[in-house]
Amino acid sequence: MKVKNWLLLLTFGLVLSVLAACSGDETKEPAGTKTDDTAEEKVLNFLNPEAIPSMDPALATDESSFIYLAATTEGLYRLDEKTQPSPGIATSHKVSVDGLTWTFTLRDDAVWSNGDKVTAHDFVYAWQRAVDPATASEYGPYMMSGVIKNASAVNKGEAAVDQLGVKADGDFTLVVELENPTPYFETLTTFGTFFPVNKKFVEEKGDSFATSSENLLANGPYKISNWSSTSDSWELVKNDDYWDAKTVKMDKLTFKVVKDPQTALDLYEEGTVDRMDLTSDLVDQYSTSDDYVVSADTFVYFLKFNQTKSEALANKNIRAALSRAFDKEALVGEILNNGSFAANGLVPKDFTPMPETGEDFREVSGDLVSYDLAAAKDFWAKGLQELGTDSVELEFLADDDKTTKNLVEYVANQLSTNLKGLKINIKQIPKKQRLDLDKNMDYQLQLTRWGPDFLDPFTYMNLWITDGGNNMTGYSSAEYDKLVSETATKFATDNKARYKNFLEAEKVLFEDAVIAPVYQASRAQLVSPRIQGVFVNPFGATYEYKWADVGE
Template sequence: MKLKNWALLLAFGLLLSVLVACGGGDGGTKESSDNAEQGATGTEDTATEGENVLNFVNGDQIPSMDPSLATDEYGFQFLGATMEGLYRLGENAQPVEGIAKDHEVSEDGLTWTFTLREDAVWSNGDPVTAHDFVYAWQRAVNPETGSEYGPYMMSGVIKNATAVSTGEAPVEDLGVKADGDFTLVVELENPTAYFESLTTFGTFLPLNQKFVEEQGNKFATSSDTLLANGPYVLEDWESTSNSWNLVKNEEYWDAETVQLDKMTYEVVKKPQTGVDLYEAGTVDRAPLSSDLVDQYATHEDYTVEPQTSIFYLKMNQTRNEALANKNIRAAISRAFNKEAIVNEILNNGSLVANGIIPADFSRLPEGSPDAGKDFREVSGDLVTYDVEKAQEYWEKGLEELGTDTVELELLGDDGESAKVMGEYLANQLSTNLPGLKVTLKNVPFEQRLDLDTAMDYDLLISGWGPDFLDPYTFLNLFLTDGENNKMGYSNPEYDELINATTTELATDNVARYENFLEAEKILFEDAAIAPIYQKAVAQLQSPKVEGVIVNPFGPTYEYKWASVGSAE
């Protein structure tokens, strides 16, 4: 999930959210923090006796609740709670029944036929049908929609998705058809082993065509212009809201499984404010910044939650000529102390990242020489902190550029944690690379997404959370002109290796992983990005929060099976 950044996916304000993908900011912080304290207290006071209610903070506003347009963790988190696709993730990231009861796959792996349940309805009472999936998927790749994730998730997977998304074919040519109201037939471009898990992702959610078209430009901008077909309904929300609620959807086909009556959310951008609310009993979970970890590490409610999200510096090769130089990029990627970042700045269990595939995410398949071993272990450390080597690359780069000074702008979120991270990186780069001047630009989370998409930055603190359990979810980010590349990187050899994993090697998992290993090495030989850390979240969480599943991809938290236990 892009966790855009899941890729996102996932910036440093994430420390202040209930998860990954993306961070918050200080723009309007006083108002947001004050509202959070007052609002959360108010929600607790209005909860009636006997209700099963949990209260949480969120690191920023929700940028979009439109499944075709969402690109970030916040959007996908709340889409996952209020909507349901063909399948949803259960324990151990295994797909479980959603709108689909089962499916069949043709012998060649190209045709998937899903049998849908007939008792699923939208929150307005309309049945959820195969036509809703056809409409939603076509809408996601229709170039008029302007979706980032539709083309990204479907191209090379769903038949004709690339041609449709580029305007070379009509949307009706997309390989998805309704065979009656409750049978969905999907044709794939190539066999895709992870397609079942892909159907759990937010971009593949259904949409009620009549409702969407009635709402027009207002669709998904407020609670009144949304429909739910999942465990919860989003209430009291507008696109600029600093508070909202998830309320049990009584129309959900499996409503009897859902035990929570309500979850309340308040935008809180300052970690200390979240902790104050937690200590007051107003909220049930509070992410901790590094200074608070030292204070609360011995607290009985202290927990560390490992994640599979990777944070890194994107280096835009198109806006600043210095970053078009491989030696300059290689210098930057080696010139900051990552151990200090994870141990002192983050101080929350995060790990140093020396590659793009996270640790404990994917293992080499049976038949490989290293079968069963973790991908990260086999691939090794591809770029490490090394000031001496960084300066060697730097001197070569400056000589090639014919200059002795370089000025770069570092773009990041405006939350407290993001600012500290940005200041540290700017100081490290300027100190360790003589002649480099780094200026900081901190903006609200949603603006950072826009600047990233527009490629209006030099250096960008970015992050990515996986969309499915396969290295391809990370490595396809850097394909030439890819929807999530947005930094001008291009290497035909890299493209060939990655594209082969979804075409001629699609059914040969051993060969696929060999390509993944080789491609990751090329990515860092080219110094395309500078990895920083693999995320973990340190937080205080009430013991009464029970049954919450933490997903390795997609929405970080699954609340369908959550409940309120005893806090004693």
Template sequence: MKKSKWSLLLVLGLVLSLFLAACSGGDEGDTSEDTGDDSQNSEEGSSESQDVEQVFNLINRDTIPSMDSSMATDEFGFQFLGATMEGLYRLKDGEIVEGIATDHEVSEDGLTWTFTLREDAKWSNGDPVTAHDFVYAWQRAVNPDTGSEYGPYMMGDVIKNATAVNSGDAPVEDLGVTADGDYTLVVELENPTPYFESLATFGTFLPLNEDFVKEQGDEYATSTDTLLFNGPFTLDNWESTASSWELNKNPDYWDAETVKLEKMTYEVVKDPQVGVDLYEAGTIDRASLTADLVDQYSTHEDYRVTPEMTVFYLKMNQTRNEALANPNIRRAISRAFNKQGIVDTILNNGSIVANGLVPKDFYQHPETGEDFRSINGDLVQYDTEQAKEYWDKGLEELGTDSIELEYLGGDTETAKKMDEYIVSQLEENLPGLDLTLKQVPFEQRLDLDTNMDYDIQNAGWGPDYMDPYTWLSLWLTDGGNNKMGYSNEEYDNLVQSTGTELAQQPVERMDAFLKAEQILFEDAAIAPIYQRARAQLVSPKLKDIYVNSFGPTYEYKWAEAVATE
């Protein structure tokens, strides 16, 4: 996103990604797939849906980077994997419900989980879905030859021997997952993992049909023809660069009788105004609203605001530019831009300022019930005087009076406006800072992040499961999602202890998470910006779309189109 200087006053007249999701959020402010009534009126909807065409027409803010469950890392990929695939369990409004597994047992020491699988689940080519499909998929995800980011991230130090397998110190057959016959899956863990049931709903843990994947080779998951499905919908008319595609009801899904929707059409639309125009014309059924559009449509009968658990922040790469290896420079940057101005003016959609990492209303203290965010409070706030003090100290330590950095962001309209504003604020409040703004599509930004080819990056994260570890494990030394060179031994020890000696001590475990987050901001590893909400126009015909607080953001299995007046 190109270098530009302008003030908040100029932003006042202008308009608002993932994320990504689950994972990595999309471009800043991207609301991706918006949702209607998230769980209400199912009885009424059932009767109203009679004789109503069961089709949703939707938009997506970008292409789908990957439909390979071993390789997906972003909100869009996991969203469409969630719609077309099914793992051990599904999420329904954040609750865990039956998927391929009908039941499970846990050993007394918490280390062995035995899943009973249903015998009526099929792949879209007619093959049965078996325990062997899970074994192959999980082994593939941690096999170093695969090159998966999420395999070692999600399974390392959780599934027995996952780290050793991924590092090449053990064969993939040593991974702690085995098939006891076709319909019993046995999983051995490294340590008791309180959140493992919710973890097993995540996209990386989806099964794969080994014969099919190997038959497709390098072409696997690059188009509809090179994919198999075992979930409620199939992905049709899609290839890796497609700007439009369809989800159609999967007639071979084991619970197809529950699925009311026949089709969902998708078009990539990056411009919010275009989306609203399409909504007004009746072409699509939902549209995201940017700041000026919120002002215009906030009294519209179809206006909706939905809070999210996604948090956006600036990542500061400590390996590419020596200036960002200086803690005082990072501390200065994290305090030098007006976050309230961003949520009030650029977003204007219900998003709130973030002054920590773990979001508000995500996780409660196991003993007192107090919210994590309330306990730790504001760990870094907008403060230009303090920012200038840190800045001057950092410049002195570096022996310079100026710093040049590259700022990486997305290419949506809202992302551009937000990043131009942040760059302007940083340059205005930190004399001697010269930022070059680089604007790229979402998929390219993911590649640049993976290769650590950036200085500062506006990034986002949505939880993968309901536990603080999904946030705080991001910044472990050499972690798969760290990608900015941050390392602190005390932080590592605290976070890792939550999965080992503290795994079955919930109060002490919570204390370790709280302390780790404090250390993260003492080090100014990241600069939090906001916790996202979505403002949108939603057709009243959309019913029973569930919004999950982790994993795939939207669940359509129970959705339906109903008659409107």
């Protein structure tokens, strides 16, 4: 089945766009307008839950980074309002009969914000840089290995970077060779890791590249302004040099880091910001508001066990016990209360259909790890016996926002109450620091999440292959590796067989208790009727701002 047909089956690509309404208060102007004789400036004001961890396409790994990369940088294609790839720097492409060679025709009117043309060479350099082991990219190897020819060999130092299967045929033709036919490759090109980079600029900036507004170039709808790697506020300003600038209606989008829900609510109610996320204690109060919006999400939250930093977590029975010892239904109903629901597997609900029947993958795979206190206690007793101890102490790593604080305190309490002899020490730190600890495998137990990068179960299942760039658990299974690898090789063009392997691989993952699924997220928000044309993507960058506008 072609990717474009899968995209049509998505039912949750929600549009955060509603009709504008008059306030009835003539003395109060909406935030971001001018009242003098100058032309009206179109501005929308938003909040962000954390500072942006990285604006380097090769080093970005998280939701915030990819949102702002997508707003300021454009790849070969961009997801449109229907979540379908639309022309970006590429105007068209053709694929060889064997599915291994993709030839992209690039537009000749796209420029970087320093005036340089955007060329095929920028893509070649960016992709080579992303898999070059010297770059130490997590996503480069994860996204490209097994897809782009020789990506794995280059990343392992077994081949030179110029052996990567990407080359420029002149300035405006990009030729990509794949390891195997990849049915979702077109959607991959919309993702931040595949964005172009201006080689001359990167080399001029050196270690300063992507650390501040002055050390970045844009070729997308907006430029980022007043930003550095430690900023708690920044702006997206319309890029007048963008090839499709006529489509961009907004002059400016402002962003401010606010972690306290009450502060966010105060800013929304006074009209200072146009959207805010509601925490569980606020949902009931505002669920009848005209501004109340619940958006389905494809982020799955889970507990991640580092098998290399704890003797206890190296024990499968201990991990299996932890996976079943907390009440997820109570967690989503009482702690979150925002439309999220318990997750009992990894691939999310309403993400992708089975190729032959159209049934939802999650429904077919079923509940693989549910709350089961009796089973948890049995696993716990076996694990303690194997370890020769009657107690276990674990450090629980998580982000430092209030919602996460409530969530991890609940889970920690459930685990320590239900599993006799377990002591949990919570460690909450800013997200960027948590990501660094994760990258260095310097944690024991961690609450984290994963959102899809493209429309295929592979985006979830590829996480846990041996030595995978995002594995970071010490897990290794020849059986699991074989099942996942075959979906990209032996069965690359046989969707029926691919999905059978995905189903089997997911069962192996939870039989081995590699992670403990917690919940699939939804977002309960207050969204101003001023906002039009801001789209929520089910994969890739969460928000698409290119078509944003302000209602009259």
